[in-house]
Amino acid sequence: MSNPYLPLPVTIKKIMVENEARDIKTFDLKFNDKKDADKFKYTCGQFAEISILGVGEAPVGIASSPMDEDFVQFTVKKYQTGVVTSHLHNLYPGDVIGIRGPYGNGFPIKDLEGSNLLIIGGGFALTTLRSLTKYVLHKKNRERFKDINLLYGARGPGEIIYKSEIDEWDKRDDINIILTVDDRCGLDWRGCVGLVPNILKEKAPSSNNCIALVCGPFIMVKYTIPPLLDLGFVPEKIFTSLEMRMKCGIGKCGRCNIGSKYVCKDGPVFTYKELQGMPNEY
Amino acid sequence: MENKKFKAIKKKDILKLLESIAEEYNIFVPVEENGDARFSVLKPGQDIYWDYRNTKISPKEILFPQTETLFSFGEGAEVKTGGSAAAGGKEYLIFGIRPCDAQAISLLNKVFEGEDFKDPYYLERRKKTTVIALACNKPQIDCFCTSLNGKPDNEEGSDIILFDLGEDILAGAVTKKGEKFIEKLNKWFKEAGKQDITKKDKLMDLSLKKIQSQVDIQNIKEKLDNDFGASFWNEIHQKCLGCGICTYLCPTCHCFDITDEINPETADSKTPKGRRVRCWDSCMYPLFTMHASGHNPRPTFKERMRQRIMHKFNYCPENFGEIFCVGCGRCVRNCPVNIDIREMLIYIGSAK
Numbered sequence: 001m002s003n004p005y006l007p008l009p010v011t012i013k014k015i016m017v018e019n020e021a022r023d024i025k026t027f028d029l030k031f032n033d034k035k036d037a038d039k040f041k042y043t044c045g046q047f048a049e050i051s052i053l054g055v056g057e058a059p060v061g062i063a064s065s066p067m068d069e070d071f072v073q074f075t076v077k078k079y080q081t082g083v084v085t086s087h088l089h090n091l092y093p094g095d096v097i098g099i100r101g102p103y104g105n106g107f108p109i110k111d112l113e114g115s116n117l118l119i120i121g122g123g124f125a126l127t128t129l130r131s132l133t134k135y136v137l138h139k140k141n142r143e144r145f146k147d148i149n150l151l152y153g154a155r156g157p158g159e160i161i162y163k164s165e166i167d168e169w170d171k172r173d174d175i176n177i178i179l180t181v182d183d184r185c186g187l188d189w190r191g192c193v194g195l196v197p198n199i200l201k202e203k204a205p206s207s208n209n210c211i212a213l214v215c216g217p218f219i220m221v222k223y224t225i226p227p228l229l230d231l232g233f234v235p236e237k238i239f240t241s242l243e244m245r246m247k248c249g250i251g252k253c254g255r256c257n258i259g260s261k262y263v264c265k266d267g268p269v270f271t272y273k274e275l276q277g278m279p280n281e282y
Numbered sequence: 283m284e285n286k287k288f289k290a291i292k293k294k295d296i297l298k299l300l301e302s303i304a305e306e307y308n309i310f311v312p313v314e315e316n317g318d319a320r321f322s323v324l325k326p327g328q329d330i331y332w333d334y335r336n337t338k339i340s341p342k343e344i345l346f347p348q349t350e351t352l353f354s355f356g357e358g359a360e361v362k363t364g365g366s367a368a369a370g371g372k373e374y375l376i377f378g379i380r381p382c383d384a385q386a387i388s389l390l391n392k393v394f395e396g397e398d399f400k401d402p403y404y405l406e407r408r409k410k411t412t413v414i415a416l417a418c419n420k421p422q423i424d425c426f427c428t429s430l431n432g433k434p435d436n437e438e439g440s441d442i443i444l445f446d447l448g449e450d451i452l453a454g455a456v457t458k459k460g461e462k463f464i465e466k467l468n469k470w471f472k473e474a475g476k477q478d479i480t481k482k483d484k485l486m487d488l489s490l491k492k493i494q495s496q497v498d499i500q501n502i503k504e505k506l507d508n509d510f511g512a513s514f515w516n517e518i519h520q521k522c523l524g525c526g527i528c529t530y531l532c533p534t535c536h537c538f539d540i541t542d543e544i545n546p547e548t549a550d551s552k553t554p555k556g557r558r559v560r561c562w563d564s565c566m567y568p569l570f571t572m573h574a575s576g577h578n579p580r581p582t583f584k585e586r587m588r589q590r591i592m593h594k595f596n597y598c599p600e601n602f603g604e605i606f607c608v609g610c611g612r613c614v615r616n617c618p619v620n621i622d623i624r625e626m627l628i629y630i631g632s633a634k
Contacts, residue, residue, distance in 0.1 A: 001400055001402040001405065001406065002402070003402050004399045004400070004401075005352045005353070005403075005540075005560075006352075006353060053355040053542065053553075053554070053558070054355070054542050054556050055542055056541060056542050057540065079574040079575065081574050081576070085574070095552075243573070244571070244573075244579070245570075245571050245572060245573050247538070247539060247540045248538075250396075250398070251396070251399065252393060252394065252396075252399070252401055252538075253537055253539070253540070253563070254536060254538070254563075254565065255537060255563070255565075255570060255571060257593070257597065258579075259510070259592075259597060260596070260597035260598075260600035260601050265398075279510040279592075280510070280511070281510075281579050281580065282579050
């Protein structure tokens with residue numbers, strides 16, 4: 001019987017600081033054993049448990065796209081109270097950690113094909129949406145999806161993550177990027193200024209044959225859904241990704257449930273329609 | 283059970299039988315401990331506590347230990363899988379478990395099994411375990427197994443069921459594993475006589491009548507489907523201290539935590555020595571669902587009590603088709619503020 005609690009060793013290849021506050025870093029990880037790499041097949045929206053021996057584990061969404069074959073990327077925010085994230089942020093390229101996964105249901109790619117996509121991200125929750133965006137923009141995949149709009153908001157220009165990637169995407173003509181900040185912080189900012197739900201109402205994208213995918217702090221998602229519904233998006237076509245305190249990641253330890261659903265196993269991706277049928281306990 | 287063939291053995295011969303298989307099995311029996319009963323490995327010269335009502339701590343700790351090493355790690359960050367193998371690779375024998383607790387084992391099996399992920403620690407132990415249940419002659423005042431498809435001689439979860447007739451013990455095989463077990467040890471048994479069987483039937487009738495607690499939970503799952511926002515949750519938790527005793531003693535509670543421990547002398551090393559440990563946890567504790575951001579989806583006793591009841595009587599039936607309660611009464615007996623889950627269920631059942 002295989003043991004799902006054993007972490008697979010990976011080496012940190014590269015660390016990139018994503019924001020001005022320097023508490024969000026993207027880690028490029030490479031499996032020490034090629035066999036583990038071959039078995040680690042994931043879809044956008046899934047997560048893995050990052051394991052540091054002697055410290056603990058933390059569930060983090062996978063930021064790289066399945067089309068990236070050499071490494072797996074995770075974007076991790078350091079929390080003051082976070083034991084694992086604090087330790088992780090003190091590591092260097094060459095250090096070895098572990099990952100377990102991939103876990104979770106991920107975004108249902110097949111159901112997104114043939115539709116327009118409205119991708120809405122807030123703060124560093126853009127991470128699994130970045131996986132999805134990279135995937136759909138890949139030349140092998142792009143033609144299966146129609147128009148793509150990415151609306152991304154952060155607290156300030158310094159807090160925008162994946163800056164160089166977003167610049168690259170902005171130059172393309174097969175995706176439309178709308179960036180917004182809560183406060184331009186006195187900087188030379190050419191994007192929008194305003195909270196994501198307000199910018200959404202302003203831009204009023206069409207809901208015709210469109211699927212919305214929203215990831216962000218819960219309060220942002222809560223206020224983004226009503227304008228989406230007003231624009232004509234139906235609950236079955238609004239996707240979001242939830243977070244919970246997790247330990248096992250495989251639906252056994254009983255911790256991350258909302259109602260009868262485990263966020264680690266039946267989620268973390270849920271449609272708004274599913275959320276409506278679940279107890280209000282986030 | 284009408285057509286079951288029963289074997290008989292003198293009670294005083296049981297210890298010798300168990301001694302004869304001690305090389306092959308880790309044998310867990312109920313023994314007396316500080317005025318209570320607890321399952322522990324049978325030691326030479328020790329006696330089985332035949333008249334025990336039920337153990338304080340449920341025997342789930344045999345298959346799902348309170349603390350368990352998942353793996354250890356050391357120099358070079360190498361991971362060594364720890365103790366899922368039973369001590370010395372021997373089989374396990376759980377002897378004299380009550381039918382309610384045996385039924386709980388069959389419920390725990392569902393949790394640790396799974397199409398996508400299996401828990402090797404529990405399952406490998408379960409595979410090498412033979413369960414011999416002991417039917418109840420004297421149910422306790424707070425036993426309510428009959429409200430949950432149980433009874434003093436329920437067979438669910440056991441391989442063999444025993445009946446204590448006084449000097450004699452009757453044994454009936456429940457599963458193929460149980461049949462083989464009895465066959466291998468045939469020389470210890472003789473065929474049970476008609477009088478033995480009549481005596482057993484009488485004992486069980488009397489025993490069944492002793493269970494006076496009746497809780498109508500036929501439709502509790504359906505009732506709770508619509509009760510998440512009900513106002514009774516505001517009252518139902520009020521006595522609760524959050525001590526977690528109910529979850530620790532409950533034979534079907536299975537929530538756990540995973541933490542890392544380091545050998546102190548290696549604490550400053552880049553590759554410390556230590557182990558990753560799994561241990562029992564409780565949904566009744568506030569940190570159970572606390573996020574690193576400080577947000578807690580279950581911030582007060584109300585949400586946590588609701589979770590406990592919903593998990594056992596609504597979410598598990600939804601996911602596994604079974605209520606995760608066997609009516610053993612441990613939570614009723616041991617709650618320091620006398621919260622009685624039977625009263626709660628009756629209240630919920632009749633609340634609008």
